[in-house]
Amino acid sequence: MKNNKVSSNPVDGLWKFFASVKLTVMLLLTLAVTSIIGTVIPQNENPAAYIHEYGQFLYRIFKLLNIFDMYHSWWFQFLIFFLTINIVVCSIERLSATWKTVFTKTPSFDIVRFKNSFKEEFFDNHSPEELKSGFLPVVSKSFGYARIEETEKGFVIFAEKGRWTRFGVYGVHLSVILLLIGGLIGSFFGFEGSVNIPEGESVKSIILRNTGKEEPLDFEIQCVDFSVSFYESGTPKEYRSKLIILENGKPVIQKEIIVNDPLRYRGINIFQSSYGNVRPEKVDLNFTNRETGMIYRKNAAIGEEIDLPEAQGKFVIREYTSSFNFRGHNLGEAFLGILTPPNGDPAELVIPINYPSFDKMRKDDLIISVESSKRRYYTGLQVTKDPGVPLVYAGFILMILGCLVAFFTSHQKICVEVVKKGGKSRVMVAGIANKNKMGMQARTQRISKLLSEKAGILKG
Amino acid sequence: MDSSNLLSITTFIYGLAAFFYIFSFVFKKPFAGRLGTWTSLAGVSGNIAGIILRWVESYRLGIGHAPLSNLYESLVFFSLVIMVIYLVIERSYSNRIIGAFTTPIAFLSMAYASLSPNISDRIQPLVPALKSNWLIAHVISCFIGYAAFAIAFGLSIMLLLKQKDEKNENPFLKVFPDFKILDELSHQMIMFGFLFLSAGIITGAVWANSAWGRYWGWDPKETWSLITWFVYATLLHARFTRGWQGKRLAYLSIIGFSAVLFTYFGVNLLPGLHSYGQ
Numbered sequence: 250m251k252n253n254k255v256s257s258n259p260v261d262g263l264w265k266f267f268a269s270v271k272l273t274v275m276l277l278l279t280l281a282v283t284s285i286i287g288t289v290i291p292q293n294e295n296p297a298a299y300i301h302e303y304g305q306f307l308y309r310i311f312k313l314l315n316i317f318d319m320y321h322s323w324w325f326q327f328l329i330f331f332l333t334i335n336i337v338v339c340s341i342e343r344l345s346a347t348w349k350t351v352f353t354k355t356p357s358f359d360i361v362r363f364k365n366s367f368k369e370e371f372f373d374n375h376s377p378e379e380l381k382s383g384f385l386p387v388v389s390k391s392f393g394y395a396r397i398e399e400t401e402k403g404f405v406i407f408a409e410k411g412r413w414t415r416f417g418v419y420g421v422h423l424s425v426i427l428l429l430i431g432g433l434i435g436s437f438f439g440f441e442g443s444v445n446i447p448e449g450e451s452v453k454s455i456i457l458r459n460t461g462k463e464e465p466l467d468f469e470i471q472c473v474d475f476s477v478s479f480y481e482s483g484t485p486k487e488y489r490s491k492l493i494i495l496e497n498g499k500p501v502i503q504k505e506i507i508v509n510d511p512l513r514y515r516g517i518n519i520f521q522s523s524y525g526n527v528r529p530e531k532v533d534l535n536f537t538n539r540e541t542g543m544i545y546r547k548n549a550a551i552g553e554e555i556d557l558p559e560a561q562g563k564f565v566i567r568e569y570t571s572s573f574n575f576r577g578h579n580l581g582e583a584f585l586g587i588l589t590p591p592n593g594d595p596a597e598l599v600i601p602i603n604y605p606s607f608d609k610m611r612k613d614d615l616i617i618s619v620e621s622s623k624r625r626y627y628t629g630l631q632v633t634k635d636p637g638v639p640l641v642y643a644g645f646i647l648m649i650l651g652c653l654v655a656f657f658t659s660h661q662k663i664c665v666e667v668v669k670k671g672g673k674s675r676v677m678v679a680g681i682a683n684k685n686k687m688g689m690q691a692r693t694q695r696i697s698k699l700l701s702e703k704a705g706i707l708k709g
Numbered sequence: 710m711d712s713s714n715l716l717s718i719t720t721f722i723y724g725l726a727a728f729f730y731i732f733s734f735v736f737k738k739p740f741a742g743r744l745g746t747w748t749s750l751a752g753v754s755g756n757i758a759g760i761i762l763r764w765v766e767s768y769r770l771g772i773g774h775a776p777l778s779n780l781y782e783s784l785v786f787f788s789l790v791i792m793v794i795y796l797v798i799e800r801s802y803s804n805r806i807i808g809a810f811t812t813p814i815a816f817l818s819m820a821y822a823s824l825s826p827n828i829s830d831r832i833q834p835l836v837p838a839l840k841s842n843w844l845i846a847h848v849i850s851c852f853i854g855y856a857a858f859a860i861a862f863g864l865s866i867m868l869l870l871k872q873k874d875e876k877n878e879n880p881f882l883k884v885f886p887d888f889k890i891l892d893e894l895s896h897q898m899i900m901f902g903f904l905f906l907s908a909g910i911i912t913g914a915v916w917a918n919s920a921w922g923r924y925w926g927w928d929p930k931e932t933w934s935l936i937t938w939f940v941y942a943t944l945l946h947a948r949f950t951r952g953w954q955g956k957r958l959a960y961l962s963i964i965g966f967s968a969v970l971f972t973y974f975g976v977n978l979l980p981g982l983h984s985y986g987q
Contacts, residue, residue, distance in 0.1 A: 277939045277946070278940075281936045288929035288932045288979055441923060485837060508920060511922065521837075632922075642915070648911065
């Protein structure tokens, strides 16, 4: 009378609470509904943007509920934690019964259950004794386990297959647990960061994504070369970085990485993610005299004031820009400088790298253009470490296998009862299955047909 | 003729097939149903030919890739899977009424792809992030899943209509498959869809991990696919362990398909990594 015992034990109460599928349904639906919030409200933006969007009051409430990073908020994690406990408790609760069913030596069959389920009946002119030896092979051919029991007026064959398929659902549940543990391991022992490396240079640390802090690496990443190619339409086709991993200054591994093909080294993954132009520090400038065509060449560092040839004054390059917009046209990379004539006001001027004659428009005696500036790219790398991934992938595989078993296989039982009726035999074939009951009906019909055919070819 | 033309013609053929099925259902003309089957087969052939032709064209343009890379191509594939699954059901259950409730979805999807001014049918080169074999596995899994859910949606509508007519008197509902068959079939479709949705999420996660180093990032599309997964997981638990059937499950199935639609179209209105699906 175990079930009637009223339990006052709080552990039992808690266990019961978590053993309920109602709780599962509630939690799944709550997770589904609350997950929507984070897709509507952009996550992890800066506070000013939120205050602008929602106002002080709402901002404070949202902030309190961690809405701006909701998938990592205490309440969302709490829901996931509850679901995990729920899955574990539900599975344990049902597993012992399943275990007994699957690993029993002599499975139990309840003839009443068969009689109440889908069944087929036919009569045959043979006696039960004559049918017995013919029927058993037919049944055991398509069912793994079959046994025969004598009855008063004949016999019954019980057979079944697919007992193990009852474990499918536990596979799916275990897979979810693996995913969650894998995720937890990743968030505790992994990191996610990025680093920009100019061509030819190397780094020993990266910047973490969440905190913005520097994370030292056990090795050095060197970017030997970076290249980018474009389709005719101008959209990027491929980013490619040639990387070398250095340990104690010695190269150990070299690889060209592109998007979708990272470099993995000592549990750390290095992904191609972006690129950009490195700000040049020095530039070779040409000063052309408009009238004589005489060209003077000078090297200037950014911020360094130089004297112009022919005593035309002073010039300083103030800054570099990777794209300069002139009357709606993007002229690309350019230097912005300030020219101070010997007697006159300083004037700001633009020297686009790709348009050497741009400065002619100024109509000054000297035309300034860029002879060369060492053009360098930097490669933008994403650097991650996630020791939880193997567990997560194991979870993925288990989930697919578990779903296949849980959805498309079933534990099928069949019962063939043969009863003597006068000189004839009445044959009843009934089948039950824990899933896909319609499929089982068709199967029962098929077995019944096979048996009547078998009886038809028996001699006598 | 290029693939876009061929697929536009396919849209028309699917429209015709849907019309025949509906006509056959409303006016009880079995010959129209048979016409529907043949038209559907023609449409499926056109659809497959269109996809293959598009694949060939992309190679001719020198940017060869499987035609599963943007909204247009995914809608075309979605329609194909719906039609193929439907035809398999029609064959195994010998019932053409279901066609009146499922083929229109395939037609609408194709029509949206072909006619909407917001959807470009141009073959575009792949941006670096999309250059992965996981792209094909991911898109195929997702859309097989979505198509199965679409059919489950059609069946759920039929179920809701059917259950109102308990005495089986309504002449329109009389020809529907049995309540039990509808219920079982829609359950089968949901299990099938759930398996492929899971596979779709998983292949997407593996892909994201190989492209960006994170298998899950709570990007709106990811989150919505998970929401969809939650809804159908709820449905499966309600049925497996609590024995829900019929009406209540049908409502859940409709909610689930709404989540699918939002994952598919609605999320494009939100910012995120899946912006190339627009």
